[in-house]
Amino acid sequence: MQRGINDHTVLDLLERFRGTGVIVRFIEYMDVGNRNHWRSELVVPSQELAAQIGSRWPLVGLDPGYRGEVAKRYAFADGQGEVGFISSVSQPFCGDCSRVRLSSDGVVYTCLFATRGTSLRDALRGGASDDQLLEIIRNLWLKRTDRYSEQRAQLHGAHERKVEMFYIGG
């Protein structure tokens, strides 16, 4: 949701999917890539959205479905399903981040906001075995220091060009 752009559609969207089994999740508007003209004032914090939704349909907090789940889950108290909030801007969760992304040309990125990745393609074309690939990924993971969302206030705009979302598939 973006403030003043589409945040007036929140309740309509939920109304469409309540009771259908489809879980709607709202991701706070983020400065992914270099092209979306992100501004912090356009972010609608999850807490604000949850309050708005809860005043129409009371919500009950749910436990995470698994460790590292990025969405905070709530059930509609009337049993009509569930809604989730991913609060990457207002409540960053880098400490629990367990995801890497692989581009279609074989580059591994350890953060959605990374400026550089590591080529697995070169290792593969060089004849690396599965064990060697595993070792490359393990080393990469153990050495990573990514926590862009926690440092957004300092890094946004001052950062090198970030990988584009379309390049790493979201």
Ligand code: SF4
């Ligand atoms: S900013 Fe990077 S390290 Fe933090 S949660 Fe997002 S992908 Fe993970």
